Amino acid sequence: MHRFFKITPVLFILISVILLVTTNVYAANKTLIFSAIPDQNQSQLNKRFSKVAVYLSQRLGVPVKYIPVKSYTAAITAFRNSQVHLAWFGGLSGVRARALVENSEAIAQGIEDTQFETYFIAHHSTKLQSSSKFPSGIEGKNFTFGSKGSTSGRLMPEYYIREYFNKKPAEIFNRVGFSGNHSRTIALVQSGAYQVGAVNYKVWQKEIANGNIDLNKLNVIWKTPSYPDYQWTVRGDVDIHWGQGFKMKIKKALTEMNDPELLGVFPRSAFIEAKNSDYLPILNTAKKIGLME
Numbered sequence: 001m002h003r004f005f006k007i008t009p010v011l012f013i014l015i016s017v018i019l020l021v022t023t024n025v026y027a028a029n030k031t032l033i034f035s036a037i038p039d040q041n042q043s044q045l046n047k048r049f050s051k052v053a054v055y056l057s058q059r060l061g062v063p064v065k066y067i068p069v070k071s072y073t074a075a076i077t078a079f080r081n082s083q084v085h086l087a088w089f090g091g092l093s094g095v096r097a098r099a100l101v102e103n104s105e106a107i108a109q110g111i112e113d114t115q116f117e118t119y120f121i122a123h124h125s126t127k128l129q130s131s132s133k134f135p136s137g138i139e140g141k142n143f144t145f146g147s148k149g150s151t152s153g154r155l156m157p158e159y160y161i162r163e164y165f166n167k168k169p170a171e172i173f174n175r176v177g178f179s180g181n182h183s184r185t186i187a188l189v190q191s192g193a194y195q196v197g198a199v200n201y202k203v204w205q206k207e208i209a210n211g212n213i214d215l216n217k218l219n220v221i222w223k224t225p226s227y228p229d230y231q232w233t234v235r236g237d238v239d240i241h242w243g244q245g246f247k248m249k250i251k252k253a254l255t256e257m258n259d260p261e262l263l264g265v266f267p268r269s270a271f272i273e274a275k276n277s278d279y280l281p282i283l284n285t286a287k288k289i290g291l292m293e
Contacts, residue, residue: 030241031063032056036088037075039150040183040203042068048265049088055262059253062242071180072149076100085238086250091116091151091229091282096292098276103236106276107247108254109228110268114278116229117201118152120222121186126195128221134164135196135222143169144177144194146185151229151282153182157198159285160224183207190218206267227281231274 034056036049049066057064067084069075072093078084080100089097098104120135122128128137138161146153161169169176177194179185182203189197190213201223207213232254238247254271257263263270286292 031065032060032086032238032242033065033067033084034086034088035067035069035075035078035084037072037090037093037147037149038069039090039147039153039181039200041181044183051262051265055257055259056250056253059256060246060249072147076149079104079233079235082235082237085241086232086234089231089233090149091227091231091279092155092286092291093149093151094231094233095279095283095286096149097233099292101235104233105236105247106231106233106274106279107251108271109231109274109278110266111270111272112202112268113230113274114228114272115226116152117226118156118224119199119201119204119220120157120196120224121189121199121204121218122196122221123189123192123194123218124216125192128196130219130221133222134160136164138196138221139165139172140174141195142175142177142193143173144179144185144188144197145169146179146182146198146200148178150182150200151227152200153185153198154178155282155286155289155291156224156227159289162289186213186218190214192217196221202267227285228278229282231279232271 036045038045045068053064053066069078075087075089076093076097079087079097087097094106098106120138126137126141128135145157148154158169161172165172179188179197182200185197185199186204186207188194204220234247234250238250239245251273255273257271283292
């Protein structure tokens with residue numbers, strides 16, 4: 001005669017507690033990995049995000065690690081493949097990444113990211129001057145964008161170029177290049193390797209503050225209308241790995257970041273909540289110029 005093991009209410013509670021504790025211990029030891037688009041030189045990014053990793057680890061109570069990537073595409077691929085769980089994306093890279101990962105969400109953005117701008121900059125030899133109107137004089141010049149996947153360095157400047165000339169960039173400029181990042185764009189135009197370029201306005205302002213721009217050699221000739229840009233995007237499965245409510249915990253940590261030194265490395269004055277729908281203008285623009293279907 002078989003004797004069946006009977007689970008009493010007390011035993012059921014005990015088993016549940018053991019499972020809960022085991023799960024929490026596992027989650028606490030599991031490393032949250034994040035990355036970011038390489039929009040500036042890597043030494044600046046390492047400085048910025050190593051500080052963010054320490055801050056998030058303290059706030060979330062789990063190990064947090066930043067891993068660098070070599071391109072915008074690599075950042076999206078790492079996010080899609082669950083090699084990173086959280087990422088600091090630009091507008092376009094965020095839209096692309098979220099389209100590849102079910103239930104992924106934009107959860108935080110800088111206050112400045114709601115009204116972002118691209119600066120068109122020119123070498124002094126072009127004789128182009130600052131204007132509130134689109135700079136028609138750039139036609140026939142050598143022009144460099146930033147990364148091919150950049151919102152501020154490629155998507156938005158290309159959109160306005162096409163809108164004005166009703167032509168593709170290759171039909172407008174003598175030569176078109178892609179520098180890879182905003183710091184490099186500034187350096188190329190300042191050296192005269194390219195006559196005109198498009199750059200993230202926050203990087204421009206930071207390079208000015210750091211004394212890396214010679215205003216005798218280049219200047220801002222036009223500023224685009226504002227658009228939504230950078231944001232923190234999280235994968236849709238983080239609650240499965242770290243427990244219910246972990247996504248909200250990340251959002252809270254980011255939006256409560258108030259250390260001036262930490263915010264200054266972005267640079268942002270504060271982070272606020274974001275949602276996927278904030279970036280519909282970016283999606284629609286990417287579709288208009290054929291960068292997304």
